[in-house]
Amino acid sequence: MDNDRDLEEIRRRKMEEIQSSNSQAQSREAERQQEAERAMRLQILRQILDPVARERLANVRLVKPELAENVENQLVQLYSMGRIKKVINDDELKQILSKLTETKRETKIERR
Numbered sequence: 001m002d003n004d005r006d007l008e009e010i011r012r013r014k015m016e017e018i019q020s021s022n023s024q025a026q027s028r029e030a031e032r033q034q035e036a037e038r039a040m041r042l043q044i045l046r047q048i049l050d051p052v053a054r055e056r057l058a059n060v061r062l063v064k065p066e067l068a069e070n071v072e073n074q075l076v077q078l079y080s081m082g083r084i085k086k087v088i089n090d091d092e093l094k095q096i097l098s099k100l101t102e103t104k105r106e107t108k109i110e111r112r
Contacts, residue, residue: 044076052090060097071096 049057061068071093078084088096 041072041076044079045072048075048079048084048088049093050087050089053088053093056090056093056097067097067100070100 045054045057057068057071060071074096075084075088
């Protein structure tokens with residue numbers, strides 16, 4: 001009886017070790033995949049933004065990270081679709097940023 005319990009405990013521990021190692025391998029693979037996606041995004045942004053525009057986007061990221069990420073997502077998506085044919089300069093990036101922020105500035109005030 002005692003041997004059966006010991007054997008069962010050993011099996012349970014071994015299964016936990018196997019599952020733990022599998023989950024660690026999966027998390028490492030997911031991290032590698034995310035890093036590859038980030039590198040690809042950065043490469044695309046380097047291709048489509050001139051240095052001044054990249055610097056402006058980096059400054060925007062410091063103040064409003066969600067806005068910078070939104071702009072980056074849209075630029076990468078447009079590039080992937082083939083809709084960006086030239087390098088985007090600082091003035092064009094300013095226009096994009098202003099269009100994205102002007103819709104969020106609207107405030108409704110209700111009087112009761």
